[in-house]
Amino acid sequence: MLSYPRNKRKSHSLILLLLLVLWQLTAFAAPKNVSVKPEPTWIRKLLTRTQTSISPNDVNGGFHYLQMDLQFEVAQQERYFHYVYKLTTEEGVQNLSELNITFDPNHEELQLHKVVVWRNGKPINQLNLNKVKVLQREKGMEQGIYDESLTAVLVLEDMRVGDLVEYAATVKGVSPVFGGKFFNSFNLQGYDPMDEMLVHLVAPQHRKINYKLYLTDKKPTVATANGNTTYTWHLKDLPATPVDDETPSWFDPYPGVYMSEYNTWQEVAQWALPLYEGQEKLSKALQAKIDSIKNTYGSDEGRLEAALRFVQDEVRYLGFEAGVNGFKPHSPSMVFAQRFGDCKDKALLLCTMLRQMNIKAHPALVNSSSGTHIQDQLPSPYAFNHCIVRVELLGKQVFWYDATISKQRGNYKSIYLPNYGKALVIAPQTKDLATVVPPATDKPHISAQELYYISDFDGPVTLEVRTTYTGVEADNQRSYFATTSLKDIGKVYLNFYASQYPDVEQAEAPTYEDVETSNSFTVFEKYTISNFWAPQKDNGKVVEAWFSPQVLRGYIREPKTSKRTMPLALSHPLHVEQKITVLLPESWTVDSEEKEIEDNVFSFRRTAGYSSGGKELMLHYAYQSHQDHVEAEATAAYLRNQKALLEELSYGLTYNKAFASGNDTDFSWQVLLLVVVLLCGFSAGAYRLYFWDPVPANGYSLADAESIGGWLVLPLLGLFFTPVRVLSFLISNEYFNQRVWTELLDASSNVYSPALVVVSMAELMMNVGFLVFSILLICLFIKRRSSVPKLMVLFYAANFGYILLDYLLVQGLGLPVGSTSETVRSIITALVGAAIWIPYFNVSERVKATFVEQLQPYVAEETPQYETNERTMIN
Structure with a gap:
């Protein structure tokens, strides 16, 4: 075994370390697919412009372009660009002193040609490949998309205000998926x-x-x-x-x-077809999942819903789109195994599952931004940025689904789909763009109901809220509640109402109900509101309370730019209804109202009404959009209508405490005295009518009289209900409430109206008269008196005339008429009653044979016998 002296081993280690560092620096300084090369020979060259006529005051961002040069060589698949821009402010120096060029390393090469900083007319070369850093920034990472694109970054040095930056580069190569x-x-x-x-x-x-x-x-x-x-x-x-x-x-x-x-959309469809029509054998796991759904659900509709929900909810949205996979989906078996994929991956997986169940399905390319405006472009793969699914069930019914939207529920016919407008169906028979038709529904997307319990004018008020979401709004709420704690949701909801009622407190934590079959999501809330009634600024004796449909108001967006040359975007489709019910401690005598606003892009309706007793206020608001934008030339009219809409949202109630404390009792003894006098007067008239004894119809006598029966039972029942109805009307409409009359006659009151007092007195007199008249008719009717037919005709004619004249009088004086629909209904009911029963009591044989009784029947005088004899003798 060889060995080195200790100091020599250390020396070699340092050399190896130095070589490793140098290799890393070299690899970093000379990144793959980035090089410095001369400009291509095929370009059309421009002389570098270093002088400008543009004022710095006319530009934004602290810079502006002097030159922008973009060139393409189709055969060589090269894209050349050359830019010259000037830095005009310190902000421009801060933000534009580094170059960023993005390219796809899988099939593109970046060639840098020049980077020059011009200062005082002199060029300073700053192109140094060793200083170019290549970063994998993954701009789509937050949206779950990874495409492996790289960004070449060159930080310019010693940059100053007034410098010009010039750089030129070529990106060579395109994705092979486009076939050149x-x-x-x-x-x-x-x-x-x-x-x-x-x-x-x-x-x-x-x-x-x-x-x-x-x-x-x-x-x-x-x-x-x-x-x-x-x-x-x-x-x-x-x-x-x-x-x-x-x-x-x-x-x-x-x-x-x-x-x-590309010449036609059919050519684009033919390009996409082989990318989506893979013939690979499915994995055992995927086939088992398909078989499980097929065996569990007995109908195509049930299988469709099950497959869709599996792909939407159990295959998460995540895309690796490097290279050709930016346009070519991964295999369904792979997507199923890894349980993630992008829009085209999930669309192809869903189509594959449905086809295995003998359900006709095709991927379809759409543009989530352009919608129907795709057809304004030229045919090309770049016209699309999203993929959905077109399904055809038995009977040739076509349905569209987005496999990337999770938490969708409801029937297969009503599952929400954004308005994608046009789609390119990836199928052999496709020749043009198809129209994507979202499911139609008349139901509001948001339906809010607020109920205020007001027991007095000093204590806290209870507010109960029930908000039902359908369609896409139900999907959104379902996802929101699935990803947010109820505690945080409750805090958000509480602050939503605190903007209108600062002293609101949560009485109960919010709860919800999710009905998946109908795709409705309902949220329940309950609050207590202190200091609900606030003193008016100008009159501390009067308190007021205001109600506003805050849920609806949150969807009405006021534009920042009113004078426009371009269309204004609107939320569409949008259908919101909000009902506010207020249970009052006392009866209110305030007019009912209706207001409608129609614009080309929206419709709005508000109604305000009171119950018959006056203790229940009902406000109903409805808003529905008609299109997703306002044309520039229509903006002024739209803003006028929107302003009118916003003015109709608030509704206020006032209450004068001075009147309440100044009366020992609310009961009006003066009105009671007037009613007694009227009863006496009308009773005297009724007494005289009782003795009216007209002769029965010609040819009918007491001997042939019939009993009350047949159709006569109906008007008799109506007569029995008339006194009850009149008494209920007199009591429920506060005729005996002294405070009501006082406020109507007090000039400082918000409801001051002498004309209304006169009309109300007239109504009181007429109703007392009808009370007495109906009781008289009941007696005469039961006795089958001969006066009944004519008095019944008078009764029906007077009833219709009174209702009609009362309405016309109130309208003419500009007084509150209550609910217009209810008033019109009353007039029509009275008219129909008169039209039926007046002819009936005039011509009916049953009527003539029934009402024949008289107090003093008429008896014809007989000629004395002796007179006849006398005449005979004289003759």
Whole structure:
């Protein structure tokens, strides 16, 4: 065995360590797939621009571009770019003093050509391959996507305000998954102004490159030479593009160009077909899972739901998309075994499982941002960023599902799907884009019910809340509750209501009910609110309370930019209903209201009404969207309608404590005295009518009288209910509440209305009259008096006339009319009753034969016999 002296071994160890460090530094300094090379010979060169006409005051971010140069060589699969930008502020120096170039090492090579800093018109070379660091940053990691892309980073040294940065590089190579086909897109204008821009494309003459302009009319210069066709856009003095915020995801504000070698969507489908149509044999584990579902569920619908839920909930979303796997899904057996995959992996796994159960299913490519606007682009694989599944059941019924959405429940017909708009179905027969039709539903996505228990005007108020979510909102809530503790949820909910009621406290922890069959998720909450009633600022004797549909309000977004040149994004589809019920300690005499607002993009309805007793306030709000955006030219009208909507959300109640404390009793003895006087007066009139004794109908007599029967039983029952209904009306409408009359006649009261007092008195008189009249009719009806037919006609005619005239009078005076729908219903009911029973009591044979009784029946005088004899004798 050889041995070295101790100091020599130490020397060799140091040398080996030094060589290892040098090897690592060399490997780091000369990273794989990154090199320094001269610029390609095929490019169209521009002279470096070092002078600009752009003011620093007209740009953002502390920098602006003097030159932007983007060039493509289709045959050699090279992409060249050359940029020159100026640093105008310290912030620009801070943020733009390092270069970042991303590339895919699986099939791309990065060639650096130059990195120059221009200062005072002189170039400073900063291209040093040894200082280039290559990092694997994985920008999609937070979304569960790993694509192994690398970022070459070069930190520029000694950078100062006013410096110009110039760099040029080429990325060579494209993913082999595209088979060499070319497609790309680029903008011809940016957010800030630019001095010069060049886009240049070189393609073999036999390869047709389609282009489509977007928001621009700048066509390229097309030339053919040396067997190549070139497309060139050379633009100077480009203006800035003013961009509004809150635009829809599908809207690209920048003018640009789409380019593609694909001619039709059918060609794109044919490209994708072999990527998704693997013929591999399924693993035993996957086949066993499929057989288990098939044997457990006896219908295609049940098997579909089971397979979908398995892929959605038990195969987590995680994608390794390096190389061709950015477009080609992994095998279903692998995805099943590892229990994770991206959208295309999960879509193909679901399709494979369904096909094994003889259910027709195909993957379908969509764009989660562009939706229906995919068709505005040129056909290319880059038009899509997501994959879903199209299923066809027996009867040719088509359904669409997203296998990446977890916690979805409900019937297979109603499972939520985002509005993806258009899809490219990966099937041999596909020729064009298909329309994705989400499941239709009329149910609100959010239905909130709030119940306020108010026992007095000083103590705490109890608030109970029940919120039901359906569709996507149920899915979201189900996931939220599955990942958040009830304690934290309760805290969030408590603070939600604390924004309106600062003294709110949680009475019970929130609970929930998940009904998976109907895909509804209901949350229950309970609170106590102290200091619910607050004194008015101008009058401390009056307290007020306000109610607002906060759940609905949370979905109404007010735009930051009102003067717009671009569409405004809206939440869609959105259907929210909120009901607020307030149980009051006393009856309230406040008008009922209805309000509707119709806009091209939404509809809104609010109703406010009181129960017949006046102790229950009911507020109902409903909002439904019609589309996902507002066109720029329609923004002003939309904002006016939205402002009107927001003004309708709050509803207030006021209560004057001075009136409450100033009366020993609420009962109005004056009104009672008036009712007694009216009863006496109307009773006197009824007494006279009782003795009205008209002759029965011609041809009918007491000897042939019939008993009360047939249809006559119905009006008799109505008469019996009339006194009860009138008494209930008088009591429930607070006619005997002194405080009501006092507030109506007090000019300082919020409900001051002398006209309403006059109308209410008239209603009181009419109702007392109807009370007495109905009692009289009951007596006459039972006795089958001959006056009944004419008095019944009068009764029905007077009832209809009174209701109609009362409504017209109240409308004419601008007084509260209660619920319009209920009032109209009352008028129609009275009209129908009059239309039926007035003719009946006039022409019915049964009526004529029944009402024949008289107090003093008429007897014809007989001629004395002796007079006849006398005449005979004289003759």
